Ligand SMILES: Nc1ncnc2c1ncn2[C@@H]1O[C@H](COP(=O)(O)OP(=O)(O)OP(=O)(O)O)[C@@H](O)[C@H]1O
């Protein structure tokens with residue numbers, strides 16, 4: 001094992017980024033080559049793999065995320081079980097690429113969020129780093145959020161740092177939206193310079209409500225609306241949609257703001273499902289309307305909250321996260337936004353791998369002892385280098 005020199009001095013590194021997001025579908029693993037740091041960062045995706053959670057593991061995770069069904073012993077156990085799964089994902093992405101773990105400079109893991117209390121500076125991501133370091137034999141970094149919280153930040157969102165260094169354009173004002181479990185965005189006015197304050201926050205639900213309603217309507221046989229085909233077969237019930245939007249106090253909250261499964265969750269989906277059924281709507285109509293609500297949470301934020309603030313200079317919207325695969329959602333979003341809406345693929349990037357790549361880049365900054373939070377996005381009082389380090393075991 002070659003020794004790691006800290007701070008990292010070599011210009012180019014090979015890293016694995018691991019992301020396990022709020023939709024609790026599995027672990028995304030991106031093997032990347034990173035050159036440089038900060039605004040000079042260049043990244044090349046070498047290989048991408050997803051290791052899905054099986055249904056039993058998903059249930060265990062959902063259970064520990066909910067105070068009523070959680071227990072400390074189960075959190076403790078899952079920390080190790082998920083550490084093992086994350087190591088498995090890291091090993092898979094490296095070996096499937098035909099490389100060896102000895103070639104990898106570091107693994108950088110987000111962990112699985114179990115609970116997030118931004119106003120109490122408390123957050124918990126599990127998936128033991130020491131287990132990953134032992135199983136992969138690699139330098140392992142992770143657990144980024146607490147360092148931002150330690151200086152008064154909300155510990156989220158963290159990806160805007162990466163959006164800023166990779167996607168700032170000299171010619172166009174851009175909004176980057178990630179539609180994962182939750183929806184979140186980063187605003188990049190044209191010609192943004194390093195160190196500028198950037199705005200980034202959560203828009204509301206991403207796929208979470210769609211996924212939960214699909215599960216309810218299929219008795220768990222399906223976990224998401226593949227391609228948006230269920231929604232396509234239904235009809236949006238406009239009056240009900242307006243009720244959903246008016247009843248959502250998060251949407252009108254001023255930005256910056258963050259949310260999660262504590263608000264948009266199975267309970268909310270069950271309520272919507274019951275309402276839809278009581279109104280006599282079909283399964284497809286319910287999915288179409290819940291999808292339209294998800295779209296509206298994003299379009300409302302951009303059109304009503306951001307456009308006036310940025311004098312209409314936000315020219316294009318780039319979408320990442322699993323939501324890009326939902327055609328019904330993407331088409332309606334483009335209609336409501338009235339400007340080009342593109343997937344990350346259209347700018348030569350990967351929608352599915354984006355967040356895993358982002359955590360590799362955050363790990364790279366940390367190991368170079370460079371700041372990697374965005375205080376204007378998280379509310380932190382200062383720049384910090386977020387992360388924790390476990391040496392190979
Ligand atoms: N083919 C598809 N058609 C429709 N939706 C899809 C498809 N593939 C993935 N999705 C949606 O994307 C979701 C996963 O997205 P993603 O992996 O970006 O979320 P995440 O990283 O877990 O969440 P977050 O970014 O909020 O932490 C799935 O739960 C599903 O709703």
Ligand SMILES: CC(=O)N[C@H]1[C@@H]2OC[C@@H](O2)[C@@H](O)[C@@H]1O[C@H](C)C(=O)O
Pocket residue numbers: 021022113116123155156157158159160180181182183184202258259260355
């Ligand atoms: C605490 C937590 O896991 N937050 C997630 C969640 O999922 C989306 C949104 O809410 C975002 O704030 C964040 O993740 C992304 C990766 C971020 O920090 O940028």
